[in-house]
Amino acid sequence: MEDPIKLGLAGGWKHIDASALPHSQTIDTDVVIVGTGAGGGVTADLLSAAGLRVVLIEEGPLRSSSDFNMLESEAYPELYQESAARKTADKAINILQGRCVGGSTTVNWTSSFRTPPEVFDFWQRHYGLHELSAESMSSWFAVMEHKLWVRPWDTPPNPNNALLAAGAEKLGIAVGHIKRNVKGCWNLGYCGMGCPTNAKQSMLLTTIPAALNRGATLYSRLRGERLRFDGSQVAALDCSALQA
Amino acid sequence: MTYGRRQFIQTGLAGGLLLSFSGWLNAAGPRRFSAAEREMLGAVVNAMLDGVLPVQDRQRQPLLEQTVDGMATAVAGLSAASQQEIGELFGLLVIAPARMLLAGVGKPWREASVAEVGEFLQSWRFSRLSLLQSAYGALHDLSYGAWYGRPETWEAISYPGPPRGYF
Numbered sequence: 001m002e003d004p005i006k007l008g009l010a011g012g013w014k015h016i017d018a019s020a021l022p023h024s025q026t027i028d029t030d031v032v033i034v035g036t037g038a039g040g041g042v043t044a045d046l047l048s049a050a051g052l053r054v055v056l057i058e059e060g061p062l063r064s065s066s067d068f069n070m071l072e073s074e075a076y077p078e079l080y081q082e083s084a085a086r087k088t089a090d091k092a093i094n095i096l097q098g099r100c101v102g103g104s105t106t107v108n109w110t111s112s113f114r115t116p117p118e119v120f121d122f123w124q125r126h127y128g129l130h131e132l133s134a135e136s137m138s139s140w141f142a143v144m145e146h147k148l149w150v151r152p153w154d155t156p157p158n159p160n161n162a163l164l165a166a167g168a169e170k171l172g173i174a175v176g177h178i179k180r181n182v183k184g185c186w187n188l189g190y191c192g193m194g195c196p197t198n199a200k201q202s203m204l205l206t207t208i209p210a211a212l213n214r215g216a217t218l219y220s221r222l223r224g225e226r227l228r229f230d231g232s233q234v235a236a237l238d239c240s241a242l243q244a
Numbered sequence: 245m246t247y248g249r250r251q252f253i254q255t256g257l258a259g260g261l262l263l264s265f266s267g268w269l270n271a272a273g274p275r276r277f278s279a280a281e282r283e284m285l286g287a288v289v290n291a292m293l294d295g296v297l298p299v300q301d302r303q304r305q306p307l308l309e310q311t312v313d314g315m316a317t318a319v320a321g322l323s324a325a326s327q328q329e330i331g332e333l334f335g336l337l338v339i340a341p342a343r344m345l346l347a348g349v350g351k352p353w354r355e356a357s358v359a360e361v362g363e364f365l366q367s368w369r370f371s372r373l374s375l376l377q378s379a380y381g382a383l384h385d386l387s388y389g390a391w392y393g394r395p396e397t398w399e400a401i402s403y404p405g406p407p408r409g410y411f
Contacts, residue, residue, distance in 0.1 A: 072393065085318070091378035092374075
């Protein structure tokens, strides 16, 4: 199976594994993006397309299809925050948050839905983000859905999910099929350990390669620690390299 | 007594008392479990995984050790903040008065029976205190994660492992 990340690196993508840096360095850029998940990946794509010099900072490692061996014991410590054991403050709910290039989009189960209206309401009420709404974001969602191959998933559900649907229907709860960002999915069921067949259209395979093709620089195993201000302007970002 | 116990927990946590016992993250980076912690965790795993562990002690003991090793690996992968919390929990459980008061286990961990440790785990699992519930959750997840991380355990649950040979 072809590994597009290995091919891109061989073709000259600028990737620096900070865990292998022999000494500190200072670099100059137009834009530094902290985190390479859904937010960071899309931002890198848009800003590199606009002609800006972009540097991406990711505290997790760069891993790709040839590394994804579908073993929980290796994938969880390698690809997730806190070995997939991150929890809410009251420890009631596990938060499966990625920590690798592509962030959670590399390890999620590809459910793709637009931000629900009630979430926009919450953002508007609590954070004053009045320009954000289902309507104003609609065209942006449409662009990303196109880019990430977000389509209805019409494969019949397995018995577990079929039972869930039957129960919900009986209780009068509306049931629908999710959309997924996959292209030629093998339906292996190992999405959470990274896609070994490159079907998942994560940031790792879409926006980040697009930015790297335009000359963006990716630092993995590097954590953004502190913004330095020059008056009201951000002048620098201090980072620390993590161990491999 | 119930009130007294609860008060003890609240006072202990609020006062940061536990930290002084554990000294968990004094050295930089993750440290290995102490002998006392391994003994306590062995007793926890012995009860938590009672149904899947072999009955014969000679086969059972090495599997307990391996599972505790797996727990150490898992803890090392947690954030410094989580490691500190886990360290506080473990540091507390290895102290005899805390073991008796909080866990209700009268004997030292190596002498406590599966039933006694199981009773302690269930009392934390269904405790009205969310702190103890979450502590049970941590012990549960670490035990089961370390157990099922080993491919030898998969046959018993009819899991063939990930598909091979296509890639």
